[in-house]
Amino acid sequence: MSWRDGRSRPVVRKVYFTEQEWGKACALWRAGGGHRTFSAHARELLMWGSVRRVVIPADTDRLAHEVARIGVNVNQVAHRVNARGHREPGDVQEMESLLREAVGILSRICKDAQDRIDGSGWQS
The missing domain is CATH 1.20.58 (Methane Monooxygenase Hydroxylase; Chain G, domain 1)
Structure with missing residues (x-):
């Protein structure tokens, strides 16, 4: 059984970072909110060119x-x-x-x- 079985996104691509780049990438991901995983954040950036943060303050x-x-x-x-x-x-x-x-x-x-x-x- 492959790790791809049952996955909605079976295509994997690797991206390489320096330690400094990785730190900045993680900081941007956390500051952006809205994405539970780094993968979702990176996918949106690669596909759409930007990530918009919408803050919905609940009372x-x-x-x-x-x-x-x-x-x-x-x-x-x-x-x-x-x-x-x-x-x-x-x-x-x-x-x-x-x-x-x-x-x-x-x-x-x-x-x-x-x-x-x-x-x-x-x-x-």
Whole structure:
């Protein structure tokens, strides 16, 4: 069995660096963010000639607060159901409403991120 089996990118090319060049290449890769591997970073540079860094700051404090609030509400519904031993029709609607709220928050975050990417001039 070859290392190429099942790989989406079976073509390998070697690039040689001096120690100084390698240090600079790694520093540029780390500073660029966005690429998990050096291979992905190098591939984009070779194929497209540049790497654009798009920073999408998430309001993590606000997000954590909103998710915690929704989680508290979900726990309250669950405790109410457990205390009664059965669920009422309104319990399901309340849970669906809470889930829609959570999905709405995440959708707004995703839309904001997409708008930032679209505004950066980056294209896939």
